[in-house]
Amino acid sequence: MIQGSSKLGAGALSQNGPHDEFLELCAASTSGELTDDEKKRLQEHLAVCASCQEVLRQYESIVGDVIPAIAASEEPEHIKANNAAV
Amino acid sequence: MDGSITIRLPELGITEKQESAVDSHVSEAPLSDEALIAEVCLGSREALAILFRRYARLIRRVALRVLKDASEADDLLQDVFLLIHRLCRTFDNSKASAQFWILQMTYRRAISRRRYLNSRHFYTQVELDEQAGLVAESKSGPLDDSVDQILAELDLQKLLGTLSEDQQRTLRLHFIEGYTLDEIANMLGQTTGNIRHHSFRGLERLRKQIFDSKLPGARAV
Numbered sequence: 001m002i003q004g005s006s007k008l009g010a011g012a013l014s015q016n017g018p019h020d021e022f023l024e025l026c027a028a029s030t031s032g033e034l035t036d037d038e039k040k041r042l043q044e045h046l047a048v049c050a051s052c053q054e055v056l057r058q059y060e061s062i063v064g065d066v067i068p069a070i071a072a073s074e075e076p077e078h079i080k081a082n083n084a085a086v
Numbered sequence: 087m088d089g090s091i092t093i094r095l096p097e098l099g100i101t102e103k104q105e106s107a108v109d110s111h112v113s114e115a116p117l118s119d120e121a122l123i124a125e126v127c128l129g130s131r132e133a134l135a136i137l138f139r140r141y142a143r144l145i146r147r148v149a150l151r152v153l154k155d156a157s158e159a160d161d162l163l164q165d166v167f168l169l170i171h172r173l174c175r176t177f178d179n180s181k182a183s184a185q186f187w188i189l190q191m192t193y194r195r196a197i198s199r200r201r202y203l204n205s206r207h208f209y210t211q212v213e214l215d216e217q218a219g220l221v222a223e224s225k226s227g228p229l230d231d232s233v234d235q236i237l238a239e240l241d242l243q244k245l246l247g248t249l250s251e252d253q254q255r256t257l258r259l260h261f262i263e264g265y266t267l268d269e270i271a272n273m274l275g276q277t278t279g280n281i282r283h284h285s286f287r288g289l290e291r292l293r294k295q296i297f298d299s300k301l302p303g304a305r306a307v
Contacts, residue, residue, distance in 0.1 A: 024286045027286045028282065028285070028286065030289070031285070033266075033282065033285075058293050063261055064154065068148070068193050069237045070243070070245075070262075071189065072190060074190065
């Protein structure tokens with residue numbers, strides 16, 4: 001989540017950065033689309049990697065805060081089309 | 087997460103239990119959602135029950151994602167169905183689909199509830215637990231009011247517009263409309279692996295834009 005950045009500290013990402021191979025697993029975990037094996041691998045990695053913990057919190061914020069805000073603010077398709085035509 | 091969902095709307099005379107096997111919000115036939123809402127306006131409890139069977143799991147999933155708390159999600163689910171019953175006359179099929187109307191009502195209600203819970207420090211309870219020496223797992227929820235302020239500063243539609251069409255469509259179908267990656271793959275005629283990749287690339291692009299910050303400090307927007 002957005003505010004979660006401050007909780008773990010900005011340095012969590014800047015020192016070593018997240019691990020590319022786990023980025024996709026972090027993203028997929030936000031929607032429960034991981035296999036049991038992937039889940040286990042990710043959990044083991046998160047236990048020792050602050051950078052990837054931070055990335056996971058960021059993905060969770062996008063899914064739990066940003067995308068819902070987008071959905072709540074959207075206009076129906078036909079209104080969008082009318083606005084675009086003006 | 088949710089093996090079954092029970093809805094109790096005593097003031098509407100409805101008590102329904104939905105088993106987890108019933109997982110589609112679009113499979114009920116033959117009445118359309120729009121026709122069902124018209125029936126609800128005429129006082130049909132059965133129409134409301136059918137809408138519940140179609141949408142309860144999706145609404146609860148959205149509520150849980152926003153509110154991060156199972157009992158809050160259950161309460162919101164019931165609130166939304168009370169709202170559908172109460173506001174059905176305001177639904178205008180010429181302006182939006184029933185699905186859009188129901189989902190947007192859900193998102194708005196969930197965000198409003200989250201703001202209220204934030205104001206009551208619901209999500210900071212975890213910090214109190216830590217102070218008490220307990221090992222408490224974070225709810226990963228908004229920890230203070232500033233998340234809403236940050237969101238208000240973002241141009242959300244512009245942000246979404248930076249994604250490819252496939253990424254936008256995948257994120258919308260998956261996270262807003264509640265389809266699984268397999269279902270999206272079938273709808274779009276692509277492999278599930280492809281769809282998962284679109285989802286990842288879309289989320290990653292949003293993450294980088296929001297968190298790889300140009301703003302000072304940890305509040306990386």
